[in-house]
Amino acid sequence: MNTPDPHDFLAVDRDLSDEERAIRDTVRDFGRTELLPHVADWFDEGTIPDPRGLAKRFGALGVFGMHLTGYGCAGTSAVGYGVACRELEAVDSGLRSFVSVQGSLAMTAIHRYGSEEQRRRWLPAMAAGDAIGCFGLTEPDSGSDPGSMRTRARRDGSDWVLNGTKMWITNGSVADVAVVWAATDDGIRGFLVPRGTPGFSANVIHKKLSLRASITSELVLEDVRLPGDARLPEAEGLKAPLSCLSEARYGIVWGATGAARACYEAALDYSRSRVQFGRPISGFQLTQRKLADMLVDVNQSMLTALRIGRLKDAGEAHHTHVSFGKMANVRAAQRVAALARGVHGANGITLEYPVMRHMLNLESVATYEGTEEVHALTLGNAITGTPAFR
Structure with missing residues (x-):
């Protein structure tokens, strides 16, 4: 064997x-x-x-x-x-x-x-890759509660006129087209806003301590006039953008396992080469316990991701399955990153090693596409039948 x-x-x-x-x-x-x-x-x-x-x-x-x-x-x-x-x-x-x-x-x-x-x-x-897109849903005052968005679209003849602000938008300042969600008299609708449309601007958000190898922007819409065919015709209500978010969350279910694996592998390699008290620290009991805890979290999260993926391919994945995976796997990745940083000692805070970079990134991963609290309440609703969001 x-x-x-x-x-x-x-x-x-x-x-x-x-x-x-x-x-x-x-x-x-x-x-x-x-x-x-x-x-x-x-x-x-x-x-x-x-x-x-x-x-x-x-x-x-x-x-x-x-x-x-x-x-x-x-x-x-x-x-x-x-x-x-x-x-x-x-x-x-x-x-x-x-x-x-x-x-x-x-x-x-x-x-x-x-x-x-x-x-x-x-x-x-x-x-x-000849055109870049972004997704404008989150606002400065409505993250976990997108239904309270203030961005509005009103009819003006055959056109639409949009006003509002979107926040924390990945790729926003380099996007050729923004998918923007706005409240209308008939509910929430989606619109395609091409780069260069008058009244539309994107400002890069600086001084981030997480997801720094990424471009994050604020989208500003000031009397942005769009033709009638700029609206996504099949998108009606909040379920449309939330269904897209579920697709993105599914990617995080898997992505978090990659960050966790990278931290675990870095810690394993480091422990074998770092010598203290005359031998590699991989031979110390406390280090082996940390590595064993990381090993379990990495492999359990990969099993979770694979199972949800197979359910998705079979057409049997519910959005609460994705919430389960996002909550469990990101939390596991954070535990792994913290342990890996400890194994690296002082070296763990430098960019020469990947662990602190992943550790900081995971702080954003834990809150975007639904915070851990939101996913916990989603699971709570699924198993009790009683919503607790409000």
Whole structure:
């Protein structure tokens, strides 16, 4: 009987299909050779120096909207998309967010709720990385309660006029099109706002301590006039943007396992090379306990992600399954990052090692796409039948 692999102790990846393993290997190789050598500098600088160039490389890799079908999208399995998210977040959460916002939010909104003309105009270019999208739902005063949004769209003849502000929008200042959600007299509706539309501006948010290898913006809409065909015709009510968020959260279920794995592997390697009291610290009982706790969290989170992915591919995944995975896996990743930072000692706070970068990123991952508290209440409602949000 073979000794378990320290990097995949429960042989989770053995249950991947050949196509899913090919996706894993392709994205992992791209991440390790093309992204990992630069990401610490991007994090230190607080930006992505060439987001359009990166978008084209992601497009060539085939990860934008890869779980969608048609319009230049690959139509992979949900598990295949999840594996790609895992390998990207093993490099950095900000880079997985770049892909997730493009594919699971902006492209999914257009694919699911757009007109055929809108799909043909935007999706092939976005899949190829020739156009970048963003998703404007969150506002300064409405994060966990998007139904209270203040951004409004009113009819003016055949046009729509939008006013409001969106906050914490990934890719906002570099996006060619923003999917903006606004309240109307008939409920919440979605609109496509192209870059350069008069009255529309995006301001980069600086001085972040998390997701620094990412571009985050504030969107401002001041009497933005759009033609009638700018509205997503099939999107009616809050369920439309929330369904897109569920797709993005699914990516986080997998992505968090990548961040956790990266921290665990860094700690394992460091413990074998760091010598104290005449021997590697990997031989100390307290260090082995930390590594064992990390091993369990990493492998249990990967099992959770794979199970939810298989349910999703079978058409049996409920949005509460995604809440379960997001809550459990992000919390596990935070535990792993904290333990890994301790194993590294003082070296753990530097960008020479990945653990503190992941640790800081996970602070954002824990709150975006639904805070842990919101997902806990979602699960509570699912199992008791009693909503406790209000």
